[in-house]
Amino acid sequence: MSRDDPITYFTEQNSAEVVIERMVGSDNPRLVEVMRSVITHLHAVVTEVEPSYEEWMTAIRFLTDTGQMSDTKRQEFILLSDVLGVSMLVDAINTRRPSGATENTVLGPFHVEGAPERAQGDTISDDGKGEPLVVSGRVVDVDGRPIEGAVVDTWQTSHDGFYDSQQPDIQPEHNLRGIFRTGADGRFSYRSIKPIYYGIPDDGPVGQMLRALGRGNTRPAHLHYIVSAPGFETVTTHIFVHDDPYLEIDAVFGVKESLIREFVHRDDPAKAAEFGVENPFWTVETDFVLTPSGA
Numbered sequence: 480m481s482r483d484d485p486i487t488y489f490t491e492q493n494s495a496e497v498v499i500e501r502m503v504g505s506d507n508p509r510l511v512e513v514m515r516s517v518i519t520h521l522h523a524v525v526t527e528v529e530p531s532y533e534e535w536m537t538a539i540r541f542l543t544d545t546g547q548m549s550d551t552k553r554q555e556f557i558l559l560s561d562v563l564g565v566s567m568l569v570d571a572i573n574t575r576r577p578s579g580a581t582e583n584t585v586l587g588p589f590h591v592e593g594a595p596e597r598a599q600g601d602t603i604s605d606d607g608k609g610e611p612l613v614v615s616g617r618v619v620d621v622d623g624r625p626i627e628g629a630v631v632d633t634w635q636t637s638h639d640g641f642y643d644s645q646q647p648d649i650q651p652e653h654n655l656r657g658i659f660r661t662g663a664d665g666r667f668s669y670r671s672i673k674p675i676y677y678g679i680p681d682d683g684p685v686g687q688m689l690r691a692l693g694r695g696n697t698r699p700a701h702l703h704y705i706v707s708a709p710g711f712e713t714v715t716t717h718i719f720v721h722d723d724p725y726l727e728i729d730a731v732f733g734v735k736e737s738l739i740r741e742f743v744h745r746d747d748p749a750k751a752a753e754f755g756v757e758n759p760f761w762t763v764e765t766d767f768v769l770t771p772s773g774a
């Protein structure tokens with residue numbers, strides 16, 4: 480805008496344009512691009528919804544509460560992004576992969592750095608509670624060739640649906656977490672417990688919002704993974720239990736058909752003894768297919 484341009488005052492009709500125009504002095508074109516879109520859509524929402532002062536204040540209070548609920552241990556804004564499907568959309572945009580490659584899904588807030596590295600066949604269940612499960616699989620490239628030295632970082636909830644970090648006084652630290660390294664055949668295997676569906680934290684503003692919208696906070700049973708190997712794109716994903724009743728109504732929209740696995744119930748004392756688990760037990764197999772980095 481130059482000094483000769485006619486002055487444009489703010490009106491109901493031109494609101495977004497007038498605000499966007501003020502960014503002419505910015506030397507950050509990407510920020511301007513992002514904010515142009517944010518302002519355009521935000522003003523469109525307000526124009527469409529025509530909120531009362533009271534409704535506008537409810538929105539301000541909700542965002543304030545969301546910020547105040549957040550600290551280094553609890554990120555209520557990410558939870559908000561998760562339940563609005565935004566986390567999954569950002570994830571989809573940033574992890575477009577060829578068909579056959581393992582799909583990404585939401586990381587969630589419960590991954591921790593520094594989980595113990597465990598040996599092949601070890602258990603990640605340090606409290607021994609839950610139905611025994613044997614997990615096995617391979618990490619391979621898109622042509623099916625095994626990837627040696629791939630790192631499989633896994634974490635999951637306990638038999639009653641809580642991560643160790645949610646129950647520091649009940650579960651041992653790093654219960655149901657472990658890092659495994661594949662051998663020359665790309666294989667990994669470990670013992671664990673069968674996951675169950677569980678509720679994401681609902682004691683804050685996001686929980687209040689879900690209840691007001693008639694939505695649940697349950698996630699279908701899953702095992703989390705971050706799978707990485709030098710020269711390959713890191714995959715952050717889950718596998719889901721095939722017959723879980725919440726697969727179609729995951730509170731954070733994380734389910735993808737390609738990530739559903741059959742968990743098989745086995746009553747086989749000899750096999751149980753071989754695996755070092757109590758009979759009966761469950762097994763699940765899953766391969767992770769990685770794409771070359773930068774592809």
Ligand code: BEZ
Pocket residue numbers: 558561585586587588589679680698731
């Ligand atoms: C999880 O699966 O751990 C999770 C994902 C998103 C929000 C809350 C929990």
Ligand code: FE
Pocket residue numbers: 587589698701703
């Ligand atoms: Fe989870």
